[in-house]
Amino acid sequence: MMNLSRSVALISLFLLPLLSFSFSVDNPTDRRVLVLLDDLSLKSSHSIFFSTLKSRGFDLDFKLAEDSKLALQRYGQYLYDGLIIFAPSTERFGGSLDSKSIADFVDSGRDLILSADTSASDLIRGIALECGVDFDEDSSAMVIDHSSFSVSDVDGDHTLIAADDLVKSHAILGKTKIEAPVLFRGVAHSLNPTNNLVLKVLSASPSAYSANPSSKLSSPPQLTGSAISLVSVMQARNNARVVISGSLQLFSDKLFRSGVQKAGSPNKYEKSGNEQFATELSKWVFHERGHLKAGSLVHHRVGETDEPAIYRIKDDLEFSVEILEWSGKSWEPYVADDVQVQFYMMSPYVLKTLSTDKKGLFHTSFKVPDVYGVFQFKVEYEKLGYTTLSLSKQIPVRPYRHNEYERFIPTAYPYYGACFTTMAGFFVFSFVYLYHK
């Protein structure tokens, strides 16, 4: 008995440091990342990508996808904050990993980078389907583009695409524009049109299609044109981020270093946009950028500082909220001009855009509507590439008290006059009647 409790104590002592090295509310960047490979040679063929991650402070743990000791959790605690799956041909993961445990991993708010390649096993397709991404059903199909291929395509079948249709988002791809096209060779996927959470980061050009390059087409391909997504992202409602790529070669050293020239274009670039693209995307997915935090909502009447328990209709009130953005190392004030607040009861009665003092404080003032009831101040902020903010605070609104109305109503002056003249008349009459002689 003693031994058991002692060993449990020892184990939990060892676990404590593990717990402190994960992401937290104050420090949202991921720390420990599990990298699953189906071939350990990927460590060297993709070494630039992994070394940039390590240089930014990530703790990478490389394992074979079929390793039987794989585990994401131990004793109910997650061991990793992020997961990179570079194992496109793995049919079954080892250990306790399967597509359900990976879905639970993302549900817990943790991030994932998933990459398929020229072949994608059913397991990888299943995980992608959970995130709203549909890979091409034909397992021998690749993305072919006869107008947008890279001139350095060795195989000559136009499967090495030079793609430059990137999503316009500073949060996802950084402020510096990616000048050179991104080289891609792999499978196509499309996004479920009813899914609001997925987004195409790198799309194919209108002349692209997904087919087997070595056999003739007998029927029109399912995926063509800009509906083909080459790299997509998903931000779940709990702000977990997932990147799904159709090409593992996109992250390889070979394509990082290669020059690129798009067919038909005179621009020749010494270095492809792959390294910048992969680095910026990894910054976004591991919450180094685009992560917002909001303080509590503050509201009070104009001229006061305390928050009242109840408002009266037609009161003038001031509202403010503080929003900070994580820069990767510290919380910086967030600057934007599209944060809005709603004064809401079943539907918004007032919706105003907040103005910022550029130090992270967003404020506005408005008049309380003349409707009684229990209202909520709601800030629901959704911006492309940023975490969603959903804040609310409840406050009741009462009507006028009986003594808050105007004292004398001008329209009633005749009535007042009638009353008083009657009184005065009676007073005079009482004198006259008694003392008249």
Next chain:
Amino acid sequence: MLAVKVSTVLGSKTAALNVKLAQALSSGSKGSVINNQELKFDADSATYFLDSFPENFDVGKYTFVFEILLDESAQEKLYITEAQTKIPIAATGAISIENAEIAVLDGDVGSVESQKKLDLTKDGAVSLSANHLQKLRLSYQLNTPLGHVFKPHQAFLKLKHESQVEHIFLVKTSGKKSELVLDFLGLVEKLYYLSGKYEIQLTIGDASMENSLLSNIGHIELDLPERPEKAAQPPVQPTDPYSRYGPKAEISHIFRVPEKLPAKQLSLVFLGLIVLPFIAFLIGLTRLGVNIKSFPSSVGAATSALLFHGGIGAVLNIKALSLLGVFLSFVGHSTLSHLASASNKLKSA
């Protein structure tokens, strides 16, 4: 020009070798186009090259079979890994596109209703219209530089409706030309019965085609019958992500407008009208010659009289009603009885 580099397994230079292009097997036809062509060695760049290809070497996919033989003068022990090395090669060239035209054909007869010539190297602005009883025909001819018929890997005609619903058709090549006939009568259900403006886009491409093209030919107005109840709905189209995330329109509450009250001046006018009778009363009283002569002169009576009138005034102010009421009844009784006795004295006197 074809240049070949041969190296040892570790990548260093080799001794004198004899490199030969044994065969160039085309993916389409049987037989080899090139047979046993020896490659010349260029000492400067250490490559073996072939600078001229036979005349019948056309555009397309080939598999080149190389054979490497040791030169007889080689002294050392050298081994060659493979007797024949097969490498897939795509020979590219510019494909010519001729006689491209698009036409709307009438029903079963097939007579041409409207026909337009196309220049596929640039976007066009063709405008056609058709109903479900007609057909659309697109035809063109693709030829390799040597004049043979070319079958591209990708030959799509895309019809895109205003609501972003897209349909793709393959243009098949047979014999001398490539042609696609769309019979709208059979396609009505596939098109989800959506009438309206469809944009026409043609994409032709191939690995061996240097001038792959995407051409927006123009648009066609399709008039299709009404959708019956059981027909499939067109698929949902994705929303534009940029518009999904934008800020919402501002709402400001419209306060309930208080009822329209008459102007203040009007109320004052009526106040004046109300006060008028009182003034008239006062004037009337003075006209009548009223006086307050019989106001009691003795102090006690005078005080009670004053208090009596003060009390009436106070009552009219509706303050402290109950106490006043009691007070008033006493004082009033004393005043009025005094008055009554005074008038009695007068009457008796």
